[in-house]
Amino acid sequence: MSPRPGFVLEVDRSTPPTLFWHGEGFRFERLPEGSRVIYPQEPIAAIADFDAAIRHALEHPLGASKPLSQLLFSGMRLTIAFDDISLPLPQMRAPDIRQRVIEAVLDEAAGAGVDDVVLIAALALHRRMTDDELRHALGSRVFDAFAPNGLLWQHDAEDPSGLVHLGMTDEGEDVEINRRAAESDLLVYVNINLVPMDGGHKSVATGLASYRSIRHHHNARTMQHSRSFMDRHNSELHTSNWRMGRLIKDAGVKIFQIETSMNLDTFPSQFGFLQKREWEWSLADRAGFHATRASLERTPPRLARQIFQSIRSPHGPTSIQAGEVEAVHDRTLENVFRQQLVSVEGQTDVLTMGLPYICPYNVNSIMNPILVACLGLGYFFNLYRGQPLVREGGVCIISHPTPWAFHPVHHPSYIDFFEQVLSDTTDPVEVEKRYEQAFATDPWYIHLYRTSYAYHGVHPFYMWYWCAHTLEHLGAVIIVGGDRAAVRRMGFRPATTLQDALEMAEDVVGRDPTVTHVHMPPVLMADVG
Amino acid sequence: MSIRLPRRIEEVVVRPTWPGTLPRTIEPRNLGVDYDTDWARSRLARAVRHAVTEGVTRPVVAALSNPTIFGAEHFEAINGPMIFAANHASHLDTSVVIASLPDRIRHRVVVAAAADYFFDRAWKAALWSLTLGTIPMERNKVDRKSADLAAQLIGDGWSVVIFPEGGRSPDGWGQEFRGGAAYLAKRCKVPVIPVHLRGVRPVLPKGGNTIRRHAVEVRFGDPLWPREDADESGRKEDARRFAARIERSVAVLADEAESDWWTARRRAASGATPEFRGPQASPWRRAWALPQSARRTRTDRPKSSTKPW
Numbered sequence: 001m002s003p004r005p006g007f008v009l010e011v012d013r014s015t016p017p018t019l020f021w022h023g024e025g026f027r028f029e030r031l032p033e034g035s036r037v038i039y040p041q042e043p044i045a046a047i048a049d050f051d052a053a054i055r056h057a058l059e060h061p062l063g064a065s066k067p068l069s070q071l072l073f074s075g076m077r078l079t080i081a082f083d084d085i086s087l088p089l090p091q092m093r094a095p096d097i098r099q100r101v102i103e104a105v106l107d108e109a110a111g112a113g114v115d116d117v118v119l120i121a122a123l124a125l126h127r128r129m130t131d132d133e134l135r136h137a138l139g140s141r142v143f144d145a146f147a148p149n150g151l152l153w154q155h156d157a158e159d160p161s162g163l164v165h166l167g168m169t170d171e172g173e174d175v176e177i178n179r180r181a182a183e184s185d186l187l188v189y190v191n192i193n194l195v196p197m198d199g200g201h202k203s204v205a206t207g208l209a210s211y212r213s214i215r216h217h218h219n220a221r222t223m224q225h226s227r228s229f230m231d232r233h234n235s236e237l238h239t240s241n242w243r244m245g246r247l248i249k250d251a252g253v254k255i256f257q258i259e260t261s262m263n264l265d266t267f268p269s270q271f272g273f274l275q276k277r278e279w280e281w282s283l284a285d286r287a288g289f290h291a292t293r294a295s296l297e298r299t300p301p302r303l304a305r306q307i308f309q310s311i312r313s314p315h316g317p318t319s320i321q322a323g324e325v326e327a328v329h330d331r332t333l334e335n336v337f338r339q340q341l342v343s344v345e346g347q348t349d350v351l352t353m354g355l356p357y358i359c360p361y362n363v364n365s366i367m368n369p370i371l372v373a374c375l376g377l378g379y380f381f382n383l384y385r386g387q388p389l390v391r392e393g394g395v396c397i398i399s400h401p402t403p404w405a406f407h408p409v410h411h412p413s414y415i416d417f418f419e420q421v422l423s424d425t426t427d428p429v430e431v432e433k434r435y436e437q438a439f440a441t442d443p444w445y446i447h448l449y450r451t452s453y454a455y456h457g458v459h460p461f462y463m464w465y466w467c468a469h470t471l472e473h474l475g476a477v478i479i480v481g482g483d484r485a486a487v488r489r490m491g492f493r494p495a496t497t498l499q500d501a502l503e504m505a506e507d508v509v510g511r512d513p514t515v516t517h518v519h520m521p522p523v524l525m526a527d528v529g
Numbered sequence: 530m531s532i533r534l535p536r537r538i539e540e541v542v543v544r545p546t547w548p549g550t551l552p553r554t555i556e557p558r559n560l561g562v563d564y565d566t567d568w569a570r571s572r573l574a575r576a577v578r579h580a581v582t583e584g585v586t587r588p589v590v591a592a593l594s595n596p597t598i599f600g601a602e603h604f605e606a607i608n609g610p611m612i613f614a615a616n617h618a619s620h621l622d623t624s625v626v627i628a629s630l631p632d633r634i635r636h637r638v639v640v641a642a643a644a645d646y647f648f649d650r651a652w653k654a655a656l657w658s659l660t661l662g663t664i665p666m667e668r669n670k671v672d673r674k675s676a677d678l679a680a681q682l683i684g685d686g687w688s689v690v691i692f693p694e695g696g697r698s699p700d701g702w703g704q705e706f707r708g709g710a711a712y713l714a715k716r717c718k719v720p721v722i723p724v725h726l727r728g729v730r731p732v733l734p735k736g737g738n739t740i741r742r743h744a745v746e747v748r749f750g751d752p753l754w755p756r757e758d759a760d761e762s763g764r765k766e767d768a769r770r771f772a773a774r775i776e777r778s779v780a781v782l783a784d785e786a787e788s789d790w791w792t793a794r795r796r797a798a799s800g801a802t803p804e805f806r807g808p809q810a811s812p813w814r815r816a817w818a819l820p821q822s823a824r825r826t827r828t829d830r831p832k833s834s835t836k837p838w
Contacts, residue, residue, distance in 0.1 A: 009548055016545035028540075279545045286541045294537070 003042035006342030020354030046316020063324025072112035086360035099139035122207030125456035200329035201245025349513035378466030402482030594745035615724035617692035702807030711771035725782035780805035
């Protein structure tokens, strides 16, 4: 049976309560009659023989690119870059897509007699991956062949000798990327497209770039002019990346881009209820949900976090395309939209969302308040095409515990950002103007980024810029069930229950507002007409 | 006595409601009118049902409602199968009717049950087929399959219990009788026994989630045979008119339950039988006019506090 498309449900009296994610837990909420709930499409079928699909993609490239086998030759310098721990979410059940693709590329390289091969995790300004995380992403065969010989690198955006400045774009943007990647005879980039923002020129122009380069598009102005940053053709973030990508190409860097898309089979069978519509829950689903919820209520937060972070997603690959960057990315977006796009008529006064335990920047870590804001107001809000789901001046209600908690190793600069910066101002433009330079160039943060497992000192600023368009657009943000002090620190309003939040929202948008709830994850992209 | 499941258990065992704004796209297979109940009339299933009826159903009915039975002698002389047509106000009605039937009929009776309600899930279909001998009946439209099955069972000597209103009364008053029982009686040439149940609604009304004890009276009326000859106006009695006659008989039994046999008879003869379906008025006036026996008074409500704070 073909998967049912995503759709918009109108809530009536007989609609059962709606599941809201609430961090490492859930809420079961009754939405007002007449509210809309947007459900994602069911998972489309994964490619049955993915290894054959990989081989086909490598030998039948898109755009002006030769097949991979013709690009490989003995004596060449080959660099294979791949997406880091931030993709996919949750982490994929082994074997990871990256492992399968990279093994196929290495098979080709071995056949062509290529000796000089280096693998690079494209971290950008993210934290370094642990050996276990690398082993999971690449598989033991690849890890054991490259890591012990020092051929498995992690991109270092603060290593002066490891970067090369390729020039400036017409808009005066510095383009500085990883030297090894730039000076290789061929750079193969292996990508995973979880949301439409990923991939394209952003893979190399951001993933292998330095702070000097990234700052040109990761800033408040760019984000405020992206409508949205999930829609490439209306995203300043992507326009800037595309300018840089073309400069990289003109500088002679030969890139063979491999992009993959995945279906929405996001959670394993024991969490099957998360992928079903509430009125279709079987007895097993209902028992599973209530047992899970009851257990989580009695589980210490630390243990609950560990349980959730151990979830491995059964994501299935739905497409793979390789070749020239822009041609590949266009095809990838078609495949991502085929799975994720849901048509929605008109905007709403109040948008509600339940946030899960994970976002791209807290894998095996803590979802701190800044990441809560980034996931809700950055990612979820911006998953639209056309116009935002909520009208200008509307209200966004987020359900998440929002604990005042930070991972001291992964997010050291977040702690100071939260304490020093947000206590002074929450305006992204002011934040950028007054504080970014100090954090970005702080030697201690740079040291931790390069040698420990810390996100770059400037990273919390980017998370806050991610919300810039949303903060400008909305009349108020209300967080249900969050730590009140943490919520207020970010300039949002805390509420105990959804009903309270809806009452509070009426103060902003007027009586009897229209309410829309986005039922994700699994993720969806609203095509708002 | 009040029984209510804890909310969380209820959320697990009770199937979620279906949004009214969404058409049902998934049609369950081998459920509804398509559910095959043959197995529930096998020797083994009948033995189990016999044990359940005698060991569980009747004692529970006796404990909850201690039914008093009137008029069972009306159909003692009838040897073949018959159709029992009763008013319907509570889920307990089926058990009360079965428990009130004579032994020879009680264990050879099937109950026509709503296919969309009792046969929408495999476990429900199996449970009710086994314990009450239900067969699926389409209540919203004419369905040949369910009519054929009932006719076949009557031909095999099974009596049938039908609630011609098609569902439980939402407010305690009767509803229009549909033609299913009348059609079957005409088709199979068997009598219809009108049945009136008094006092069942207070035990477990529609929409109620608690059970309370309340005395119940079960009245069987005279057998009604379908008429083959034309009436005074020259019209033959079709199923619709026969259904109306059955409804009038149940209405007379209802009057008898609230007054006495002689008064009810005289009112029936003069066309003054109280309205079975209640007054055509606003909901509150209908509730106001409801006989005491159909009301659920909250005798066990906790006394409100007299404290001023």
